[in-house]
Amino acid sequence: MAIVIREANGLDLPEIMKLEISSFANDAWPEATFHSELDAPHTYYILALEDEDLVGYAGLSKLAGSDQADIQTIAVREDKRGLGIGRQLMDALTLEAKTRGAKEIFLEVRADNSVAQKLYKVFGFKQIGTRKRYYQPDGVDAFIMKTDIKRKDNSEPVVLGIETSCDETGVGIVRGNQLLANIISSSMDKHAIFGGVVPEIAARAHLEALTPVLNEALEKANLTLDDIDAIAVTNGPGLAGALMVGVGAAKALSVATGKPIYAVNHLVGHVGADILDRGELHTPTIALLVSGGHTSLLLVRDLLNDVVLLGETIDDAAGEAFDKVSRVLGLSYPGGPEIDRVAKEANPNAIRFPRGLTLPKDMEKHRYDFSFSGLKTAVARHVELAESKGEEFSIGDVAASFREAVVDVLIKKAISACKDFEVPRLLLGGGVVANSRLREVAREQCEANGIELRIPPFSLCTDNGAMIAAIGAQLIMAGRAPSTLDFSAESTLPVTTVQS
């Protein structure tokens, strides 16, 4: 549930007092004190609301003309602690202190309240003194803490991105639009004997790979966790169990280091990969994302605010079709490179395989959708028939004709989308982009239609953490608040949800 932060007013007093009393018991302020605090011109009190329910509040005081601000109080309802609400309140207070011209912020905290002290430390507060037996009647000391307001700009945040939606464990690090590290460990070979990704095996492999991949990425970027400004993680779409590993790890990292976390959409990440290649994303663009797990056609008018799913596969993903046909032809896994290899010198027009969802009636209802299961069946029938008749057939010709059918549909539909929406740009992403024929036809067709073709380097096309970090950095640079820790792994996350 989203948390809304807004300024408090006198009408909120009864609700505030309930939370004040339950949070501070003996130390609770009397209602009259709170009332005058809310009314005073030099104070700023804010509330955290979830579905209109008060779940936290905080207050700041800053006298005009002074360089100092004081945090007066902060409270989060007991059942809502540990979800990042305190951090959101602190963010808002710090911003207000800055806006009111403060150079330093002070606060007092009970010596026995280590949770609050930890939160303050995240915001750079250091203990500068102690007031003995300040809190009565229990006689607990107060720690005085202070932070200097750094004019840290958000122009080039260092973001660590974690990707575990399918079979690649990826950790990437970026500084703004610049790629610092992109480490990937694939569990592909573990799935080879099954001819496709086995979710449970992928999830276990992520668990094993994540820490070494994370360490390697930090090493490659020559950074420590301290240097990271924020953590980004794929929370969908993808395999539920696989996503959970990355989401769990990212949340743990965020809590342990106190760094903000951004939950990012995997498909939008693929589009963001282009930023790391050329320094920015040119929009609008049509994006064709083709991998073992997805086949999606997107219209991206604005990366963070306006991404539309035009169509997707209604059965197998394009890469999955390559993998299945490869098996039918007795070739190994992953199928894409194998089919590319045997199709090299062969005849792509030897067999006219069906082009899914391209008949006029399909184009009305499924103009931008794809279907590859009929094609896969047609290839299997062709092979069975030849074998049953004891006929010789050319594996190369079948592979080349199959590949031609897939590429034909993918590029035709992508080019139609560019024309229909008058978008002069096509971006490709996903592992199938390695396909040599796909690249060739895309190049030819884009050139013929005056469309700019963008294909990021292959290491950024396949699933990777750097593209997720890139979206995290874009969100920060756009001033977006971090995600709260209550987001979860969502295997069917819609592409319209760029950040959860």
Ligand code: KG4
């Ligand atoms: O993006 P990716 O690495 O991640 C997952 O989907 O996990 O894509 C892997 C898919 C596999 O299905 C593989 O067969 C396909 O990309 N692929 C190719 C080629 N290289 C990899 N498909 C067609 N032609 C290729 N050369």
Ligand code: ZN
């Ligand atoms: Zn992907």
